[in-house]
Amino acid sequence: MKFLFLESYYSGSHARFADGLKAASSHTIDLVTLPGENWQWRMMGSALYLARKKLRLSDYNGLIVTDLFNLADFLALTGTRHPPVMVYFHENQLTYPPPPGDKNAALLGMVNISTALAADSVAFNSTFHMNGFLDAVSTFLDQRPDCRPGRVSAKIAQKSMVLYPAIDAPPAGAAAHGRKTPPLIIWNHRWSYDKKPALFFTALQSLIDQGLDFRVALLGENTGKTPPEFASARDRLGNHLVHAGYAPSRAEYHRWLKRGAITVSTAIQENFGLSMAEAVAHGCLPLAPHALSYPEILPADAWEYCLYKGKKALVAKLARLTTGHETLVPLRRELAAAMGRFTWENRIAEFDRTLEALAGKKIS
Known part of the structure; x- marks a missing residue:
C-alpha cells in the first residue's frame, strides 16, 4: 500500500519518528516535510501552505499527519477526494503547561481538537497521553462561555488508540553494563x-x-x-x-x-x-x-x-x-x-496493521 506522511515540524523526535516509520514499514511511505522551526506558526499555517502543493492525495491509500498540523483546514482547503487520515499525537497543547505570558494556548488547543475530530484514526504515544488529552478536551470545552459542542471527547475516544513510538536502541545485549566509577x-x-x-x-x-x-x-x-x-x-x-x-x-x-x-x-x-x-x-x-x-x-x-x-x-x-x-x-x-x-523491529508490525486498517476506511 501507499501512504503520504505530512510532517509539518521535521526536527528532533518528530523527524526520527517519520524517518523510522518510512524505513521500517512494509508499505511505501512518501514524506513531505517542513522545517522544524516556529512550531506555533506550523500549527496554524502549515495546512494553508501544503494545501497549495500538488500532492495528488487520491493516489494514496492513507494520509498520516501529526499534532502540529491543522487537519481540518487542510481537508477543507484541498477540496478533492482524500484518503482516510491518521493523526499521531506526539504531544498536545491542552495538557502542555504553557509558559508564562503565552496567549495562544486556547487557540492551539482548538487546533488539536479539530484535527482529532477531522481524522479517521487518532493515535497517541502512551495511554497516559491519550487519557490526559481526552479528559482535557471535556474540561476545555466546558469552560467556554457558550455554544459548547457536546460529546466531542467521546467522539474522539471512539477512534483513538495507543501506538508506542520506537526508540534508538543498541542491538539486544549490546548495552553497556560494566563498571562506571565515578558514576x-x-x-x-x-x-x-x-x-x-x-x-x-x-x-x-x-x-x-x-x-x-x-x-x-x-x-x-x-x-x-x-x-x-x-x-x-x-x-x-x-x-x-x-x-x-x-x-x-x-x-x-x-x-x-x-x-x-x-x-x-x-x-x-x-x-x-x-x-x-x-x-x-x-x-x-x-x-x-x-x-x-x-x-x-x-x-x-x-x-x-x-x-x-x-x-x-x-x-x-x-x-x-x-x-x-x-x-x-x-x-x-x-x-x-x-x-x-x-525498537522499530518490535513496533513496526502494529504500525503496519494500523495503516492497513486505516486504508480499509472509506475514501472521502
Whole structure:
C-alpha cells in the first residue's frame, strides 16, 4: 500500500519518528516535510501552505499527519477526494503547561481538537497521553462561555488508540553494563521549564553536600529561552560537570548514553519519555517521577529504585543509585532488555496493521 506522511515540524523526535516509520514499514511511505522551526506558526499555517502543493492525495491509500498540523483546514482547503487520515499525537497543547505570558494556548488547543475530530484514526504515544488529552478536551470545552459542542471527547475516544513510538536502541545485549566509577549522571532532556531543571540541580547539590563522587553530562536541545540553572551550572557543579551542550550527532549522543550510569528526569510534562527510554536501553539506570508516562513504560519491579514521589524521595533515591549503582547491574540489564519492545523491529508490525486498517476506511 501507499501512504503520504505530512510532517509539518521535521526536527528532533518528530523527524526520527517519520524517518523510522518510512524505513521500517512494509508499505511505501512518501514524506513531505517542513522545517522544524516556529512550531506555533506550523500549527496554524502549515495546512494553508501544503494545501497549495500538488500532492495528488487520491493516489494514496492513507494520509498520516501529526499534532502540529491543522487537519481540518487542510481537508477543507484541498477540496478533492482524500484518503482516510491518521493523526499521531506526539504531544498536545491542552495538557502542555504553557509558559508564562503565552496567549495562544486556547487557540492551539482548538487546533488539536479539530484535527482529532477531522481524522479517521487518532493515535497517541502512551495511554497516559491519550487519557490526559481526552479528559482535557471535556474540561476545555466546558469552560467556554457558550455554544459548547457536546460529546466531542467521546467522539474522539471512539477512534483513538495507543501506538508506542520506537526508540534508538543498541542491538539486544549490546548495552553497556560494566563498571562506571565515578558514576556519570545523564540529563538528556530539552533545556526547558517543563522539565523542571531547578529540581534536578537541587538534587545534584545535595549529592555534593553529602560528599558523593559523581560526574554530570548535560545533553538535550536548547531551542528557546535557557533556564538560568544551566547558565550557572559550571560554577555550581565545578569538576563534577564533564559536558554541557547538545551532542552534534546521534552517534556522539549514544556514546554519552553508553558512558552513563544514571539518567534523571524531573519533568512535569512528558507524554512518553523517549530520551529516558533510550538512555535506559543504552545501560543507564533511570530515576523519574512516579507519574506521567513513566509507570507505564518502566517495569513495575523497578519502581522501588527508579520512580520517586517528591523532592525528598528524589534526593534519597539519587544518592542510593549514585553509591550503589555497581550492585544494580542485574537491574540495569533487565531494564535495558525491557526497552527492546520499543525498537522499530518490535513496533513496526502494529504500525503496519494500523495503516492497513486505516486504508480499509472509506475514501472521502
